[in-house]
Amino acid sequence: MGRPPTLSRERIVEGAVALVARRGAEQLTVRALGEELGCDPSALYRHFRNVDDLHRAVGDHFLSDVDLTPRPREGWRATVRRMCVELRAAQLRQPRLAALVHSAPTRLGNELAFTEALLAALQRGGFRPAAAVKAYHALIELTVGSAAIDAAVAALPDAEREAEYDRWREDYAALDADDFPSLRAAAPHLYRGTADERFADALDLLLAGLVARRKA
Amino acid sequence: MGRPPTLSRERIVEGAVALVARRGAEQLTVRALGEELGCDPSALYRHFRNVDDLHRAVGDHFLSDVDLTPRPREGWRATVRRMCVELRAAQLRQPRLAALVHSAPTRLGNELAFTEALLAALQRGGFRPAAAVKAYHALIELTVGSAAIDAAVAALPDAEREAEYDRWREDYAALDADDFPSLRAAAPHLYRGTADERFADALDLLLAGLVARRKA
DNA sequence: CGAATTCGTCAACGCCGTTGACAAACAGTT
DNA sequence: AACTGTTTGTCAACGGCGTTGACGAATTCG
Numbered sequence: 001m002g003r004p005p006t007l008s009r010e011r012i013v014e015g016a017v018a019l020v021a022r023r024g025a026e027q028l029t030v031r032a033l034g035e036e037l038g039c040d041p042s043a044l045y046r047h048f049r050n051v052d053d054l055h056r057a058v059g060d061h062f063l064s065d066v067d068l069t070p071r072p073r074e075g076w077r078a079t080v081r082r083m084c085v086e087l088r089a090a091q092l093r094q095p096r097l098a099a100l101v102h103s104a105p106t107r108l109g110n111e112l113a114f115t116e117a118l119l120a121a122l123q124r125g126g127f128r129p130a131a132a133v134k135a136y137h138a139l140i141e142l143t144v145g146s147a148a149i150d151a152a153v154a155a156l157p158d159a160e161r162e163a164e165y166d167r168w169r170e171d172y173a174a175l176d177a178d179d180f181p182s183l184r185a186a187a188p189h190l191y192r193g194t195a196d197e198r199f200a201d202a203l204d205l206l207l208a209g210l211v212a213r214r215k216a
Numbered sequence: 217m218g219r220p221p222t223l224s225r226e227r228i229v230e231g232a233v234a235l236v237a238r239r240g241a242e243q244l245t246v247r248a249l250g251e252e253l254g255c256d257p258s259a260l261y262r263h264f265r266n267v268d269d270l271h272r273a274v275g276d277h278f279l280s281d282v283d284l285t286p287r288p289r290e291g292w293r294a295t296v297r298r299m300c301v302e303l304r305a306a307q308l309r310q311p312r313l314a315a316l317v318h319s320a321p322t323r324l325g326n327e328l329a330f331t332e333a334l335l336a337a338l339q340r341g342g343f344r345p346a347a348a349v350k351a352y353h354a355l356i357e358l359t360v361g362s363a364a365i366d367a368a369v370a371a372l373p374d375a376e377r378e379a380e381y382d383r384w385r386e387d388y389a390a391l392d393a394d395d396f397p398s399l400r401a402a403a404p405h406l407y408r409g410t411a412d413e414r415f416a417d418a419l420d421l422l423l424a425g426l427v428a429r430r431k432a
Numbered sequence: 433c434g435a436a437t438t439c440g441t442c443a444a445c446g447c448c449g450t451t452g453a454c455a456a457a458c459a460g461t462t
Numbered sequence: 463a464a465c466t467g468t469t470t471g472t473c474a475a476c477g478g479c480g481t482t483g484a485c486g487a488a489t490t491c492g
């Protein structure tokens with residue numbers, strides 16, 4: 001009984017997604033969301049404890065983009081790699097939101113499904129539960145951490161981002177060669193290519209380590 | 217000429233460090249810092265463009281804790297490992313600050329010194345500049361990312377943090393065994409031990425991958 | 433001595449998350 | 463049909479935040 005609800009958690013999350021898509025994640029405020037939904041901002045507090053609670057729900061919603069269904073001829077390693085790449089992409093899709101989500105597992109639907117799928121792939125790869133969990137933690141720290149780091153620059157338009165990288169390289173290249181010999185030598189290679197490529201490199205290194213360890 | 221300054225970037229950063237040490241990083245606001253320094257909050261804007269600029273400076277200051285001097289009998293791998301562990305520890309020392317710093321390299325004094333030392337260690341390990349940079353990016357993404365993830369929980373008192381981990385494990389353990397078989401089996405191992413240990417595990421995996429790749 | 437410049441102070445703006453009192457809209461009971 | 467209780471959105475307000483522009487005090491230069 002009671003007054004019939006015009007809002008719901010689902011409707012609110014949908015509105016938040018639309019808002020993020022249109023105006024960017026940093027514009028996802030209680031007031032803006034109220035306007036988006038055509039209701040008073042304080043109405044949201046009937047459905048969420050606070051903004052953190054809301055952010056977790058929105059973050060979890062974006063996770064639904066990750067494809068968890070195992071592919072036919074895909075080995076465990078390829079599955080793990082693909083899942084991590086997609087997880088990172090999903091997080092980067094709403095950059096500043098990721099920063100709020102990554103601090104603690106949401107333990108909501110999509111995240112649970114992801115975790116289950118990743119652990120299953122690892123166990124398929126021959127890791128026993130304890131080792132699989134270690135691998136899981138390592139993969140998540142790298143993936144989510146990488147997304148957190150790249151979030152800010154990923155939000156920039158392509159041209160601006162490249163300009164930003166150029167600026168960093170210039171700063172490094174302008175250093176005194178006596179004080180910073182290694183850095184000067186490395187300067188032209190720093191921040192080359194896309195952040196996606198850098199992450200993929202790091203992920204492959206970690207996977208190589210996993211395989212090496214598993215055999216030992 | 218002009219009115220003699222009572223403030224300076226250094227003095228402000230010192231005040232910020234004291235404030236973070238005493239009241240926690242989330243209390244580092246322009247107003248609180250003004251009170252700490254006994255001046256009007258708006259005075260800070262004579263020395264920093266905005267809070268982001270201030271946060272970067274404070275973040276860089278904390279980096280001075282990292283010991284960069286190479287130890288006598290230390291192999292490159294041990295050096296890299298130790299530097300990454302110390303970098304993460306330094307970032308975790310002021311948790312919420314890390315979240316603001318990690319998005320872009322500050323390219324300030326301490327960070328430059330760190331980068332130089334890490335690249336030097338890698339080159340000592342036989343990595344040529346391009347490969348060393350790849351390794352550097354991978355290590356930084358893992359280390360800084362890990363710090364970003366663990367920052368929120370690291371800020372909690374020990375007892376609360378353990379309670380939080382317990383709560384997560386309970387949530388996972390309470391899942392339906394048919395829908396989440398792997399997760400249920402893994403539940404008792406998840407978030408066991410300290411975040412430091414989990415990071416060290418991940419770092420070792422990455423280093424193992426680096427060594428494996430270097431030989432190939 | 434004035435002029436120019438630096439820099440801290442003051443008051444204000446607009447934003448944020450959040451709360452408590454209130455009113456509208458329903459269901460169940462009598 | 464009237465009363466009661468509950469749910470749910472509205473409204474106004476609070477205290478916090480970063481930031482800005484006008485102002486005055488303190489200094490150096492011509």
